[in-house]
Amino acid sequence: MNLPSVAVLVLTLVSVCAAHLLNKPDLQNKRAAWQFKSSSRQLRPLGRPLRPLRPLRQPYQRPMQLLKQQRPRKTSQRLNQRSEGDFPLNAQAKDVKLTNSYNNLYYGPITIGTPGQKFNVSFDTGSSITWVPSIRGQRDYATVPNLFQRYNNLSSSSYKANGEAFEQSYEFGQVAGFLSQDSVMISGLKSQNQTFGEAIIIPNNMFIGDPNDGIFGLGFSNGRDEEPTVFDSLVSQGLLPAPVFSFYLNRFDSGEPDSVLTLGGTNPEYYTGDFTFAYLTVPDRWQFKIDRVQLADGARVSRSWTGHQAVIDSSTSLIVGPMEEVNALNEKLGGKRVKGSPGLFELDCSQLDNLPDVEFVVNGHKLSVSSKDYVLKILGEKWSMCLSGILGKRWARNETPFWRLGLSFMRGYYTQFDKGNRRIGFAKTKH
Structure with missing residues (x-):
């Protein structure tokens, strides 16, 4: 596909409406055909005939049965139980440079493990879990597409096993895997012993065309999954001055300043x-x-x-x-x-x-x-x-x-x- 001649615009739909919002668009001949893609509820004009989605190569239940099932542990401290004076005075807000992928998503770098394994992740205010593809997805279950960087816990000296199963629903399938603990670093801030997800099942059409590996959750933890988010952990460890984060998002190919996520203010x-x-x-x-x-x-x-x-x-x-x-x-x-x-x-x-x-x-x-x-x-x-x-x-x-x-x-x-x-x-x- 020639990007200068065909503007690749990715339309993102919420999971609850995408399945019936665009069923069989009449965009033949002079118009681009649509193909659904499922990451953050996405849809992309690809300029080629509509193809049916490929099913996952293994049933969702099978790998989940292989994972150790445990009840989620509860966090010992919640941000809303802390007063304003609890937050450190010497910590500073940190900017994370984001890359704009055709106005469809914005991604930035994080590292996991010791030594750090680098991943590009998109930042999701609608979910709390941070997850990246696991090397086990390819080795054990072969359900992770070959488009991602993969986390290898055997290569990290700071890795700690958890084994709890996790799942995150999207309109064309579920991301599923198991929880692990390791050091997670973003913009020079390191969260020690951070719980995150190793994904072994990812929908085949997730992140197609986007240089993105996983999701960085910026939502709220809830009763079902009470592990603290990476952001909450950074605040609790005194590495950020306040439980605040902010987005500046530019327009693609506009010459505007780079997009930025500010952590801590x-x-x-x-x-x-x-x-x-x-x-x-x-x-x-x-x-x-x-x-x-x-x-x-x-x-x-x-x-x-x-x-x-x-x-x-x-x-x-x-x-x-x-x-x-x-x-x-x-x-x-x-x-x-x-x-x-x-x-x-x-x-x-x-x-x-x-x-x-x-x-x-x-x-x-x-x-x-x-x-x-x-x-x-x-x-x-x-x-x-x-x-x-x-x-x-x-x-x-x-x-x-x-x-x-x-x-x-x-x-x-x-x-x-x-x-x-x-x-x-x-x-x-x-x-």
């Missing part, structure tokens, strides 16, 4: 103005209340919807919302439904500069997403097409609809995740 170099804060409505999830979602054309509000929750999710590249509201919003933008793909709309490429911002109103403050972030432009040698990056999802009757704000939202706002105060802060990004 914020970096004023990447934002302007004051933060708008939203307090969490769920204790173990980056979820908050939004007043309304609206289209704005200058000072005029075109249309608005009220009464929903939102989740900030760095593992989702787009914006996903309730089907009826998203359909109405995209129709107001002049979008046309893509045949066979509920919730997906094509927009007129010639009108992109005239499209209004989409505004998420939080505590009376408007958080705007411009068309440069919510429109996905796909270029071929003799054709182009534009898709709305705001996708619709249907919920079951017993589910509460919410908005999932992914990377296309986060690129416009420097986003602060404050675990200590259970809040998220938004400040305008310096681009």
Whole structure:
């Protein structure tokens, strides 16, 4: 595939909606065909015919039966039990340089073990576990694709066995393996005896085309898996000044400064103005209340919807919302439904500069997403097409609809995740 002539845009969908959101897109001839890929709920136009997903070469249950089953151990200390004075005064916030992979995901380096084994990982605010592929996946079960670096615990003098099974669900399968303990280093900060996952089962199409090895969890530990995250361990060990991390995300191939994850605080170099804060409505999830979602054309509000929750999710590249509201919003933008793909709309490429911002109103403050972030432009040698990056999802009757704000939202706002105060802060990004 010739990258200069065909822009490879990877669309990311949440796991609960991707399976039925884009079933059989009618994008033949002049349009690229779609193939699903499953890492952080991903979909990519590949410019070749749609192929069925390959099943895992071994049943999920078989390796799990071979793993030692234990009850998860509970952490001895939780961040929300610590007062502000408990955090060290001499520790400093650390920046982690991130690489932008076609606006689809952002990854950065970590090392595990002694000597350190290097991995590129994407940073996921929606999950708590950090995992990388295990060398045992190839040797014992042969289910890990040949696209990854693999952790070899036999090569690490600081490795400690754990053996507990773990699993993480995605829409086209599950990542599964066992927990281990070793030193994990990020940006010069080392978490000793850190629990992480060695993955022996990874969906065959996970991370296709992305130079990414695993996941670095930045979510909250919960009752099912109470091992502390790497971030929580760094705070507990006194290596970070506060239980805060922040993202600055650039636009791909834009000439903007490199993307940065700041651990332990914020970096004023990447934002302007004051933060708008939203307090969490769920204790173990980056979820908050939004007043309304609206289209704005200058000072005029075109249309608005009220009464929903939102989740900030760095593992989702787009914006996903309730089907009826998203359909109405995209129709107001002049979008046309893509045949066979509920919730997906094509927009007129010639009108992109005239499209209004989409505004998420939080505590009376408007958080705007411009068309440069919510429109996905796909270029071929003799054709182009534009898709709305705001996708619709249907919920079951017993589910509460919410908005999932992914990377296309986060690129416009420097986003602060404050675990200590259970809040998220938004400040305008310096681009």
